[in-house]
Amino acid sequence: MSTTVSPCPNRKTWDATVRVTGGHPQQLWGIGQAQVSAEGPGLRVDRVMVHDAEQRTVGYAQLYLRSEAERVVAGTVHAHVHRSQDLPVVAEALAAWAREEHGAALLRFQPDTLRTPGTAEALGAAGFARPAAGAGAEEPRRLEVLLGETERDLSCRLSEATLERCRAALRTPGVAVREVTAQGRALANIGLRTRLITQLLEDLGDDSLLLVATEACDDGAETALGYLWFVHTRGLATIYRLGFTRRGRDLGMDDALLLTGIVELQKRRVQRLDGGDPDETDVPQVVRELAGTERPVLGVWERSLGRSPAGEFSADEADAAAARTGTAVAAELGLDEPAPARPWPPEAGEPDAAAADGDGAGTTGRSRVRRARELTRRVVGEGLSALRDAAGR
Structure with a gap:
């Protein structure tokens, strides 16, 4: 399938497309604006649509562009792909756009597509791979x-x-x-x-x-x-x-x-x-x-775009950024006490509502990595450090 990629500068058109096509709420224009307010000039957002030869929209994404270790990294959060069979085509189109228009060295691609037979293999054939950090025996899922x-x-x-x-x-x-x-x-x-x-x-x-x-x-x-x-x-x-x-x-x-x-x-x-x-x-x-x-979802996939060594995305830095954002937002609302995590499944003899301080000493290594990556995705999508100066108690 031949495709074209075009930016969408019109907010009403973009949000109407998200609503009509069943896109994820994190694709809404305001989410990108909030993230820019949160991160400042270190972040750019490029909203692009992918069309087929008949100019029908087959996918779209807010591309978040950041500089990491002197390279540009492009990322998506719940990028929309209308049909699962178009997944590799949309991913390829976004990769080419990020490389040619923004000089990106890496694309971190998270689609909203469900994991069905053949979808992961199709992404692999397009040159994408699951990040080494967080890749485990279990496939990603969403409640x-x-x-x-x-x-x-x-x-x-x-x-x-x-x-x-x-x-x-x-x-x-x-x-x-x-x-x-x-x-x-x-x-x-x-x-x-x-x-x-x-x-x-x-x-x-x-x-x-x-x-x-x-x-x-x-x-x-x-x-x-x-x-x-x-x-x-x-x-x-x-x-x-x-x-x-x-x-x-x-x-x-x-x-x-x-x-x-x-x-x-x-x-x-x-x-x-x-x-x-x-x-x-x-x-x-x-x-x-x-x-x-x-x-069952596909989760995050990565592809090196060839401009510089892809390296490894720093989960530690992302975790720290997420913690700072969450702390700032909570403090502004007078909620600066850390929320304890409930054990799940509940331990034998423990009530469901029991709370453990901190991140939980019994958390497995894989869970800690998954938690860091989930916090990363929240930071990308949520961006509420825009509230940082909103408090005045």
Whole structure:
């Protein structure tokens, strides 16, 4: 198949294409803008579409261009490929574009395509390989939550213990849950300047759902217990960022806010939620219980483009960048306590809600690598260090 690649400078055209073709929410224009705000001039975003000979769109991607060790590295997060049989064609086209237009030495390609018979082999034949770091015996998977039509569709899939935890949290005296919009003042009410947050909400528009839980103090002031940020299209939602104080987790607001947000997504007619990597210990309990299936995905693949030695992407640096971003965002919302990871599966004799400080001493080496790579992908897609100067308590 002959292809052409063309940049798309029009935001409305780009976002409309993502929505109509069932692209991943992380392909929305506002996500790229947020990442540029987060990283500054060290990052460029090139939004490109791949067309066939009849000028039909067969795929598209936001190409993130960074300089690493004096070379340009291009990367995608959930690049869209309309048909699995077009996967190698789209990957080849993006590789050629990154090399010729940007002088890139390496393309890190993560498609949104499911792993079906022959797809991995097709990528291999096109010169792509899974990165050595993180490649293991198990293939990558993603949890999928089908949202159904009613709140009852969700509640019947949750355990009674989880449901009661959510109800108890929302019944706590003084606790309130608010949706934050670009026009609202929910964050200002708890002492935060909102200029950058408002800009990000405006960039994401109606495809964003930000919920904040607060608790009233004796003096009438409010403190943040946690926040949950979804980004979505009509077909799919993803958790953009979340964080909770220890007080919020003790009350059960982590589960309650997630369930509240999923119910709101139902009202917006969103069909599915991308629940993340099931191997990650910090996947919320509500997501694990609601997820009916694990979708086999292709994950990240790499191809050297021949301009300079490809080298190895630094997972340590990416992990550190992700940690800095998460810490900054949490601090701005008054949530600077690190969130402990829940053990999964729960250890014998331990309750599901038991929390272990830090990253978990029992985590395997492979899990630590997978965790670092997942954090890397979140940094690429989430970019919420744009909030870094938004706090003013």
